[in-house]
Amino acid sequence: MKRLLIVSLLLQIVCTANAQNEEAAIKQAVNQLFTAMQQSDSNMLKAAFLPNAILQRIDKKSGEAVVITESVAAFAVSISKVPSSALNEVIVFETISVKGDIANVWTPYKFYYNGKFSHCGVNNFILVKQSEGWKIQYLIDTREKKGCE
Secondary structure (H helix, E strand, C coil): CHHHHHHHHHHHHHHHHHHHHHHHHHHHHHHHHHHHHHHCCHHHHHHCEEEEEEEEEEECCCCCCEEEEECHHHHHHHHHCCCCCCEEEEECCCEEEEECCEEEEEEEEEEEECCEEEEEEEEEEEEEEECCEEEEEEEEEECECCCCC
């Protein structure tokens, strides 16, 4: 009985360490996107995504939520045209859920352009584990000017 308890505890420690390693790798994959934005590096940005990734935002200018889709390639081009260090998206990893080769990441954020607050919102990422690491398959975000405190 004592051996079973020890084996059980060791397995729990190993599983916890594995989960922490996966979460760190997922955070690194998400942070790659924001580092690429800060550095205006379109190649680094594209490398954060899977080739068929979907990039969307929710626009509420007309009052009702409208989903706008943009290609990762177009987003990367727009980022490459911005001066380095002009963009700074400050995120908080609020929730990370992992099951096998899929992860869901929820990150509230505040966005700054040239050091000035622009907007806030939330990002929802779906990542898929690949042989070279975690990659973003889907990203949708909201953008708000009010209620950012």
